[in-house]
Amino acid sequence: MKITVIGTGYVGLVSGTCFADSGNDVTCVDIDADKVELMRSGTVPIYEPGLNHVFDRAIRENRLTFTTNLEEAFKDSEMIFLCLPTPPGADGQADLSFVLGVADELGDLFNKYPGYRVVVNKSTVPVGTADKVKEKISSKTDQEFDVVSNPEFLREGAAVEDFMKPERVIVGTQSQQAAQMMTRLYEPFVRSGNPIIVMDERSSELTKYAANAMLATKITFMNEIANICEKVGADVDNVRRGIGTDSRIGKRFLFAGIGYGGSCFPKDVQAIHYTAEQNGYNFQILDSVMKVNEDQKISIVEKMKEYYGDSLKGKTIGIWGLSFKPETDDIREAPSLYITDKLAKMGVKMKAYDPEAIDTFKKASTEETLAHMTFEENRDAVLDQVDALIICTEWNEFRRPNLDNFTKRMKTPVIFDGRNLYGLDRAAEAGLTYFSVGRRAVGV
Ligand SMILES: NC(=O)c1ccc[n+]([C@@H]2O[C@H](COP(=O)([O-])OP(=O)(O)OC[C@H]3O[C@@H](n4cnc5c(N)ncnc54)[C@H](O)[C@@H]3O)[C@@H](O)[C@H]2O)c1
CATH class of the missing domain: 1.10.1040.10 (N-(1-d-carboxylethyl)-l-norvaline Dehydrogenase; domain 2)
Incomplete structure (x- = not known):
């Protein structure tokens, strides 16, 4: 099938690449020209395990292309996937301006390049959005089309695996033709018997x-x-x-x-x-x-305040892990952002390391916070002469460090572990002062 994917973030790029891998011809569109250039040159712009391999193969076999030009991608397409951001507005409402903005453009393109197409919404959107997208397009064209809700359940860090072997595929449509096309597209991904569940659009949107x-x-x-x-x-x-x-x-x-x-x-x-x-x-x-x-996101800071009292100000604290979870460079709403912000405001200096997310962290963080931070290129360099270490993300390389390093390299071996990586006995044997979550403090 000829597929257009609009938006090449974590969802769009993974979906487009995996659809291409199963034999479809996929054109990915993004308004970010630098990102498109990067992808055209063969570089995956996000960190996602296993994506490089499938991406390289799809490009080599000429089934995956990139453009900033929506019209170019639209003209030969049979299915158009919207993988656009739906960030929260000030009142918590999902911001639909990206999705409806693109729907508006699609209306004109339907007139220019007539023919039935399925517009599939993969973004996470409020109930009723399929109707809104349909109205937007219909207000510009009387060409035949269907709008399908197809929420995505992939997890960053395991996105390729999740997409290739989904536990279920949800298809929200009342159109038989659209349901058939969606089923045909997804059959290769559910060969082991996981279901493609077809339901109405509103239930599908709410399911996500x-x-x-x-x-x-x-x-x-x-x-x-x-x-x-x-x-x-x-x-x-x-x-x-x-x-x-x-x-x-x-x-x-x-x-x-x-x-x-x-x-x-x-x-x-x-x-x-x-x-x-x-x-x-x-x-x-x-x-x-x-x-x-x-409250939970900053519970570590509360523990530190309790332990250090007023002397927290002026301390130097190491930080292991910045991304919101391991195996991703995504920093959005990560606890590390909240913790570093609080500590910076209290005059604490910080030294941080993350295997993938330092650049994204720097972009997402405030100048004030960054003024209190330095970044290291490896895990152990963070330990040198710090008063304490906070573990924010459970990257594998933090799970089994030589605990002697804590006592040898840190000024004082005090660990605030937000991910419960170490056994309490092991921490005690290593001579650590060790705070974790939901377990007794050690060495206090
Ligand atoms: N990230 C996840 O793990 C995940 C999982 C399931 C569902 N979702 C949902 O999928 C949607 C996309 O999420 P994401 O994390 O991939 O977002 P993202 O921010 O990583 O990517 C969105 C992409 O869309 C592009 N874009 C914005 N406006 C555009 C336009 N007019 N035309 C073309 N491209 C445009 C941006 O440049 C960006 O590359 C959201 O609704 C999200 O809630 C995300």
């Missing part, structure tokens, strides 16, 4: 928000259990193992930490809360989820 809100709630619930563990002297890892074996609960998403971040959970929780409000419903549980997560 329901999934993310449920996962954010699960994480937050566990973080609250961790906070109680700290109060009553229980160990959240034991509690996790104890409840995770209950198949009704499941083992995943039960790890306590310093809150969820990223480009999806925070904005999607806000957006579904806003939709509920607009429809006269108070989604109460999500009020708590948002509030608890806000």
Whole structure:
């Protein structure tokens, strides 16, 4: 099939590349000319494990091309995927200006290059957006087309694997023709038997928000259990193992930490809360989820204030990990942004390292925060002469360091671990002062 993908971020580039890999001809469009130039020269502009390999193959076989020109991409296309940003507005509402702006342009192009096409919305969008996109296009053309909702469930860091082997594909459409085309397109990805679930557009749009809100709630619930563990002297890892074996609960998403971040959970929780409000419903549980997560992100700073008191000002603190989770360079809504901002405002100096996200962090951070920070090219250089270390992201290379390095290189071996990477006995044996989440403090 001839496919156009509009927007080449984490979702668009992965979708376009994987569609090309399964034999389709894909043209990716982006308004960012530098990014398009980079991709044309064979460079993947984001860090996503495994993407390079599939990307190179698709380009070599001439099935994946890039342009800034929407018209050029549109003219021969049969399916047009919208993979555009839907950032949160000030009131939490999803900003649809990118999606509706492109829909507006599509109307004129339908007139210029007639023929049935399916416009597929892969962005995460509020209920009713498929109707709005349809109205926008219809206001310009009477050509035949369908608008399908096809929310994306890939996880950054495992995006290629998730896209190639999705646990399910959701297709929101009431058009048989569009459903057939979508099924044909996705069949190669679900050969092991995972379902393609066809439903109406509104249910499909809500499915994506329901999934993310449920996962954010699960994480937050566990973080609250961790906070109680700290109060009553229980160990959240034991509690996790104890409840995770209950198949009704499941083992995943039960790890306590310093809150969820990223480009999806925070904005999607806000957006579904806003939709509920607009429809006269108070989604109460999500009020708590948002509030608890806000506090959780800076819970490490609170622990540091408690431990150091007024002497925190003027300390030099190392930071391991900046991205919102491992295996990505995405920094959006990462706890590291909130923690470094707070510490900078308190006059703390910081030395940080992340395997992939230093550049994105620098772009996302404020000048004030950056003025308090330096960056190192490797993990261990951060340790030299720091008063304490914060672990923000559970990159693999932070899991098994030589703990002696902490005592040898740091001024004082004090660790504030936001991801519970080390066993308490191991930390004690190594002579660390070790604070983690939902477990007793060691060496205090
Ligand atoms: N990132 C994820 O893990 C993920 C997962 C599932 C769903 N989603 C959803 O998918 C959507 C896209 O997310 P993302 O993370 O890929 O975004 P992104 O910000 O990484 O990428 C968006 C891309 O769209 C481009 N763009 C903006 N306006 C454009 C226009 N008019 N024409 C062409 N290109 C344009 C930008 O230059 C950018 O390259 C969002 O709605 C998001 O919520 C994201």
